[in-house]
Amino acid sequence: MDEAGWDVEPGDEIEPMVQAVGRLHKVCREAAGVSVVDLAEVMGYGEDLIRKIERGQRIPRPEFLDKADTVLKAQGHLRAFMEDMRKARYPKKVRKLAEMEGRAVELLLYSNHNIHGLLQTPEYTRALLKVRRPAYAQDELEQMVAARVARHSIFERSPAPDLSFVQEQVTLERPIGGKMVLRRQLEHLLELCKLPNVEVQVMPTRHEGHPGMSGLVELLKFEDGTAVGRSEGAFNGRPVSDLRQLRILELRYGIIRAEALSPRESHAFIEQALGRL
Structure with a gap:
């Protein structure tokens, strides 16, 4: 799994927000005069993944936005969406429950x-979800674990x-x-x-x-x-x-x-x- 984020579910209500964040990222990158290739090298992420984020096809992790804000000198405009993207990473049904x-x-x-679930440790959650059949893909499993742990707030x-x-x-x-x-x-x-x-x-x-x-x-x-x-x-x-x-x-x-x-x-x-x- 790439650590930049997760794919957006088509038709999800958070899709327009993710697309808006992607467009903002592109505007900040171009204003800074940084190419996708150069940004990928500095950030440590793949070029394809950055393009997906800018097209609104990938939900960026808060850490990604934090680092991109610094690299692109975005003056907090990207960081402003860190909490929104943290919530957007939850699966749709978990988002409503949270x-x-x-x-x-x-x-x-x-x-x-x-x-x-509100009482579970991350290790217990991960072990519990691993016994599901059909099994979750690894990135989906980690997304479910992260979403459940986030509810502990x-x-x-x-x-x-x-x-x-x-x-x-x-x-x-x-x-x-x-x-x-x-x-x-x-x-x-x-x-x-x-x-x-x-x-x-x-x-x-x-x-x-x-x-x-x-x-x-x-x-x-x-x-x-x-x-x-x-x-x-x-x-x-x-x-x-x-x-x-x-x-x-x-x-x-x-x-x-x-x-x-x-x-x-x-x-x-x-x-x-x-x-x-």
Whole structure:
């Protein structure tokens, strides 16, 4: 994979922005009197890739724009788009999810197959995505990992949202990526448990059943009183915002949360699971 960026998906809503950045790059390069050949040599990228960026066919990495701004003496005009291009690199469906998570004031999240994406370490995410079939291409895999890691900025937001996670016990024991990857993942979980706005609870396998048996449950609540949610076991897995449907998901999550170990008990459980590795 070339480190300059990723190809633009035709028809994606970010395509016009990427094209505009490409045109700006070309204007800055020509104003500086630098050829594509010379720029490629100085920047350390292929000529074809720079041409693709200028045609709007390739999403430039923020680092590329930062370096190009310096080399072309663009006075910050290229750097101004670094954050936009960082977001544009997310796959389309992840981009929308990240936007909603960025607005949410409360998140209620139950996971039963693997550790929730917001809690994952990069190594765990990479190992998890590698088992997908058909397999991701290497550049697509790294794009997915980068997008998921970027969503972790939710833990740095101010004011901080309230985050509630319930994890099935098996997700803390399945050694995805091997024992060392799982060990680092559990250590990361324990660190997140210390945050005042984060609650992590464990649903013990010994429980005979609960409303989450049919799959994940996710609820995102926003400051204006609206919300969006989804569950693999309701409404065909589609996102919903209807009040009656949201009430059903909230009821299910409430029961799941009540039947799980308390946050303090869960913290001790994760420590014990870590000690067994």
